[in-house]
Amino acid sequence: MSQTKIAVVYYSTYGTNVEIAKDAAAAAREAGADVRLVKFPETVPQAVIDGQEGWKANQDATADIPEVTHDDLVWADGLFFAVPTRFGQAASQVRAFIDSTGPLWFEGKLANKAVTATASASNVNGGVEATILGLYSSLMHWGAIVVPPGYADQCIFAAGGNPYGYTTKQGEYDEAGKAAVAFQAKRLVEFSGKIAS
Ligand SMILES: Cc1cc2nc3c(=O)[nH]c(=O)nc-3n(C[C@H](O)[C@H](O)[C@H](O)COP(=O)(O)O)c2cc1C
Numbered sequence: 373m374s375q376t377k378i379a380v381v382y383y384s385t386y387g388t389n390v391e392i393a394k395d396a397a398a399a400a401r402e403a404g405a406d407v408r409l410v411k412f413p414e415t416v417p418q419a420v421i422d423g424q425e426g427w428k429a430n431q432d433a434t435a436d437i438p439e440v441t442h443d444d445l446v447w448a449d450g451l452f453f454a455v456p457t458r459f460g461q462a463a464s465q466v467r468a469f470i471d472s473t474g475p476l477w478f479e480g481k482l483a484n485k486a487v488t489a490t491a492s493a494s495n496v497n498g499g500v501e502a503t504i505l506g507l508y509s510s511l512m513h514w515g516a517i518v519v520p521p522g523y524a525d526q527c528i529f530a531a532g533g534n535p536y537g538y539t540t541k542q543g544e545y546d547e548a549g550k551a552a553v554a555f556q557a558k559r560l561v562e563f564s565g566k567i568a569s
Pocket of ligand 1: 383384385386387388389390455456457458459460461491492493494495496497498499542
């Protein structure tokens, strides 16, 4: 059986989701996968980013991480998404890229991908579950197969108990969260391999 291919795709303004994505990528590699760590393309004018110190610092710190392409989606057996909540849904940068996948969807090239997602927000009840479930419903249009963590491991309870995908408040991504992200990534590798075989 060939090596399972995983793309970890994130968007991050202030650094939370890039940290989650890096940990997910490391866990997927540890589970034996061939991994690409990529980010959703920025859509906001550079002048806006330059005007916010934290945003600019995160942009500079992640400049070496490539932007996701359609080829990454086609290549991958499984996709791990790490996204921030914006007004109760995934950031528009995420939505904009997903909206660009129409031709791939039309050709059936996104069907049968295993997918899983995590989300962050400023508030514990600020829309993280809606963000993950909203993303999953778009991915189901691709014919993707959702691989949620459920309560399949005790680490999920310790990290806040979200069965849809790991969620955190900005600034509170901790050791329990890291364990849950690693579990979710390894579970994605396992099921991506089964689906692709
Ligand atoms: C335009 C905008 C809308 C946001 N909407 C929400 C929201 O609906 N609920 C919430 O709790 N946090 C909201 N936030 C906070 C972000 O979710 C938070 O900054 C993000 O999850 C941090 O992730 P990052 O460090 O990877 O950028 C919003 C932030 C911005 C800039």
